[in-house]
Amino acid sequence: SQTIHQWPATLVQPVGSPLSLECTVEGTSNPNLYWYRQAAGRGLQLLFYSVGIGQISSEVPQNLSASRPQDRQFILSSKKLLLSDSGFYLCAWSVIKASGPGTDTQYFGPGTRLTVL
Amino acid sequence: AQKVTQAQTEISVVEKEDVTLDCVYETRDTTYYLFWYKQPPSGELVFLIRRNSFDEQNEISGRYSWNFQKSTSSFNFTITASQVVDSAVYFCALSELNDMRFGAGTRLTVKP
Numbered sequence: 001s002q003t004i005h006q007w008p009a010t011l012v013q014p015v016g017s018p019l020s021l022e023c024t025v026e027g028t029s030n031p032n033l034y035w036y037r038q039a040a041g042r043g044l045q046l047l048f049y050s051v052g053i054g055q056i057s058s059e060v061p062q063n064l065s066a067s068r069p070q071d072r073q074f075i076l077s078s079k080k081l082l083l084s085d086s087g088f089y090l091c092a093w094s095v096i097k098a099s100g101p102g103t104d105t106q107y108f109g110p111g112t113r114l115t116v117l
Numbered sequence: 118a119q120k121v122t123q124a125q126t127e128i129s130v131v132e133k134e135d136v137t138l139d140c141v142y143e144t145r146d147t148t149y150y151l152f153w154y155k156q157p158p159s160g161e162l163v164f165l166i167r168r169n170s171f172d173e174q175n176e177i178s179g180r181y182s183w184n185f186q187k188s189t190s191s192f193n194f195t196i197t198a199s200q201v202v203d204s205a206v207y208f209c210a211l212s213e214l215n216d217m218r219f220g221a222g223t224r225l226t227v228k229p
Contacts, residue, residue, distance in 0.1 A: 043208065043221040044208065044219040046218075088160060092162075105167045108163075108164075113160070
């Protein structure tokens with residue numbers, strides 16, 4: 001069966017510090033991978049998605065970046081965190097379908113709760 | 118642009134009551150997919166159901182049922198005989214070819 005891991009589970013960082021959140025998937029090959037952010041009490045905002053190694057699509061311009069160095073590894077980074085980066089970050093995966101990455105069911109990881117002070 | 122509206126921000130019921138969570142969507146595509154996810158207090162989103170635009174059959178899974186009506190662009194979710202463990206935020210989502218959008222979510226509280 002497939003499992004998705006995220007770490008760390010919680011993180012408190014000062015403004016201006018760097019960020020690195022990691023997501024890994026087990027039990028599947030060549031998945032689509034996604035990063036979402038959920039601000040407190042709000043819905044999910046898609047930040048990035050990747051259909052393969054080194055292939056990243058950005059949905060929202062911001063001071064965050066994503067990388068996919070390996071097939072089942074997805075990393076969210078920032079060089080300098082802002083207060084507005086606080087939130088709950090969720091990684092998700094889906095099986096690639098020929099019809100496009102948006103049509104398949106996405107399965108989510110446990111999330112990382114980031115607080116920027 | 119596609120859009121998902123969950124007009125009910127918060128709902129509170131007493132255990133064993135039935136509750137319906139509303140979801141209304143907007144899309145120009147004829148092929149699309151609708152989803153419901155549950156987010157318990159732990160934070161992880163749990164997949165509940167996926168329905169494509171060509172399948173309007175209602176679905177029942179235990180105490181959960183879904184009513185998809187293209188005529189009103191709605192995909193409503195009903196929990197029968199609610200339980201305290203149903204307390205969570207529920208998200209409706211709409212996906213087209215290369216995009217997936219979530220509603221703002223409905224927070225359901227089931228009181229004992």
